[in-house]
Amino acid sequence: xxxxxxxxxxxxxxxxxxxxxxxxxxxxxxxxxxxxxxxxxxxxxxxxxxxxxxxxxxxxxxxxxxxxxxxxxxxxxxxxxxxxxxxxxxxxxxxxxxxxxxxxxxxxxxxxxxxxxxxxxxxxxxxxxxxxxxxxxxxxxxxxxxxxxxxxxxxxxxxxxxxxxxxxxxxxxxxxxxxxxxxxxxxxxxxxxxxxxxxxxxxxxxxxxxxxxxxxxxxxxxxxxxxxxxxxxxxxxxxxxxxxxxxxxxxxxxxxxxxxxxxxxxxxxxxxxxxxxxxxxxxxxxxxxxxxxxxxxxxx
Numbered sequence: 001x002x003x004x005x006x007x008x009x010x011x012x013x014x015x016x017x018x019x020x021x022x023x024x025x026x027x028x029x030x031x032x033x034x035x036x037x038x039x040x041x042x043x044x045x046x047x048x049x050x051x052x053x054x055x056x057x058x059x060x061x062x063x064x065x066x067x068x069x070x071x072x073x074x075x076x077x078x079x080x081x082x083x084x085x086x087x088x089x090x091x092x093x094x095x096x097x098x099x100x101x102x103x104x105x106x107x108x109x110x111x112x113x114x115x116x117x118x119x120x121x122x123x124x125x126x127x128x129x130x131x132x133x134x135x136x137x138x139x140x141x142x143x144x145x146x147x148x149x150x151x152x153x154x155x156x157x158x159x160x161x162x163x164x165x166x167x168x169x170x171x172x173x174x175x176x177x178x179x180x181x182x183x184x185x186x187x188x189x190x191x192x193x194x195x196x197x198x199x200x201x202x203x204x205x206x207x208x209x210x211x212x213x214x215x216x217x218x219x220x221x222x223x224x225x226x227x228x229x230x231x232x233x234x235x236x237x238x239x240x241x242x243x244x245x246x247x248x249x250x251x252x253x254x255x256x257x258x259x260x261x262x263x264x265x266x267x268x269x270x271x272x273x274x275x276x277x278x279x280x281x282x283x284x285x286x287x288x289x290x291x292x293x294x295x296x297x298x299x300x
């Protein structure tokens with residue numbers, strides 16, 4: 001299987017008024033992102049509020065995407081959870097739909113665990129899944145998980161499972177960490193977790209970005225990607241970074257849902273599952289003031 005790359009969107013999950021996932025709207029949103037030029041979709045991640053969903057709900061969302069005609073090679077579902085059996089179940093389900101790989105959080109409840117413990121957890125998942133098609137992309141998000149993925153752990157798992165360990169989504173915000181992994185691990189697919197690092201990661205040999213805010217900035221993301229070798233690409237990247245920073249001044253999930261609601265005229269996009277709550281009126285006004293100052297626009 002070829003290495004996925006380019007701009008992958010950590011897709012939002014729309015909700016019904018009863019807080020259940022709206023599978024019909026979810027599939028429509030996924031199709032829209034691909035129509036805008038996204039290379040693929042990292043569904044069931046942080047932005048998709050997946051850690052607030054049951055395994056059954058997550059399975060239904062994956063089923064809906066497949067039934068909606070979206071090919072598995074366009075999917076990098078999030079499958080990692082604290083419980084190894086849940087991770088195994090979701091990973092097997094993703095593979096049953098032909099997913100290009102999975103983005104896998106470490107088991108994150110217990111803090112200050114050793115690399116030995118994390119090695120054992122990932123190893124157990126790989127062995128229980130028992131599928132040669134499995135490709136794991138680590139999810140390094142220490143601000144949220146408080147369980148970082150160290151370079152030594154990556155090296156150990158690459159040595160033990162060279163055909164399974166495929167890459168990483170680095171949402172740490174630490175560009176030096178991303179660049180060092182590009183340098184240190186040949187053939188290891190480094191995705192920046194924010195489009196503000198898209199160009200430098202590509203230049204260092206990384207494969208692209210998996211971004212939450214690409215739900216809104218997908219047009220500019222694609223423009224940077226398609227012009228990565230042009231003379232004006234740094235200016236394009238600066239414009240893209242400005243859009244990202246304008247959005248991330250607010251809490252990302254409700255901010256992105258506010259943008260989706262304004263773009264579509266559908267206020268049901270504002271529904272989030274607690275503990276995430278919608279932006280206040282003043283927060284939403286500040287978001288749109290900052291974003292509109294960047295000449296931001298979304299395609300119909």
